Amino acid sequence: AQSVSQHNHHVILSEAASLELGCNYSYGGTVNLFWYVQYPGQHLQLLLKYFSGDPLVKGIKGFEAEFIKSKFSFNLRKPSVQWSDTAEYFCAVISGGSYIPTFGRGTSLIVHP
Amino acid sequence: IAGITQAPTSQILAAGRRMTLRCTQDMRHNAMYWYRQDLGLGLRLIHYSNTAGTTGKGEVPDGYSVSRANTDDFPLTLASAVPSQTSVYFCASGESGGANVLTFGAGSRLTVL
Numbered sequence: 185a186q187s188v189s190q191h192n193h194h195v196i197l198s199e200a201a202s203l204e205l206g207c208n209y210s211y212g213g214t215v216n217l218f219w220y221v222q223y224p225g226q227h228l229q230l231l232l233k234y235f236s237g238d239p240l241v242k243g244i245k246g247f248e249a250e251f252i253k254s255k256f257s258f259n260l261r262k263p264s265v266q267w268s269d270t271a272e273y274f275c276a277v278i279s280g281g282s283y284i285p286t287f288g289r290g291t292s293l294i295v296h297p
Numbered sequence: 298i299a300g301i302t303q304a305p306t307s308q309i310l311a312a313g314r315r316m317t318l319r320c321t322q323d324m325r326h327n328a329m330y331w332y333r334q335d336l337g338l339g340l341r342l343i344h345y346s347n348t349a350g351t352t353g354k355g356e357v358p359d360g361y362s363v364s365r366a367n368t369d370d371f372p373l374t375l376a377s378a379v380p381s382q383t384s385v386y387f388c389a390s391g392e393s394g395g396a397n398v399l400t401f402g403a404g405s406r407l408t409v410l
Contacts, residue, residue, distance in 0.1 A: 190339075193337070216396060216397070218398070220399075226403075227387065227401040227402060227403045227404055228340075228387065228389075228399075228401040229401070230398055230399075233396075233398060235396055274339060274340060276399075278397055283328065283347070283393050283394050283397050284330070284342065284345055284355075284397075285391075285397060285399060286342075287332075287339050287340040287341075287342075288339055289337065289338060289339035290339040290340070
């Protein structure tokens with residue numbers, strides 16, 4: 185079965201710092217990859233996705249993620265975080281013949297102004 | 298506004314009681330899902346439905362049941378609630394297929410005493 189690992193459970197940064205959140209998955213075949221974000225008190229929403237093509241994908245609010253197939257990774261990055269980026273971030277993977285997304289445990293990001 | 302409606306928003310109930318969480322979508326998505334979100338455990342899939350009339354078990358199905366009588370509705374029932382089912386429950390829907398971007402509801406916070 186597919187598994188998704190998010191190694192950073194809690195991240196605390198100051199505004200303008202750079203961000204990188206790790207995501208690794210276990211399935212070795214074709215995958216579709218997602219990052220979802222949950223702002224405080226809100227429901228999850230899509231941040232960005234990768235299906236094929238350019239492995240560097242850009243999402244909303246200045247976020248980007250890079251798919252590295254050889255490392256089974258899909259890390260999320262942002263060059264300069266803002267206080268409003270404080271949220272829970274979830275990596276998700278769809279793989280093989282299953283169309284059901286498997287989610288990582290999430291990373292809680294706190295950005296201090 | 299198109300989306301997912303969950304009810305109730307919050308509920309406290311005694312152990313042993315029966316409870317149904319309601320979920321309705323108006324996007325005509327084929328697939329629907331129920332996840333529970335627990336601190337440190339992220340999102341775990343309870344049950345899913347790839348299309349009306351079919352359902353399947355997720356990662357943590359015990360103690361829960363679902364039905365999918367039509368495209369729009371996907372209720373989650375706890376036949377006899379236990380304290381370990383205290384959680385936030387999210388309903389989601391998607392087009393199914395590999396490019397399955399999920400739309401989430403606002404969540405139902407359930408406390409079992």
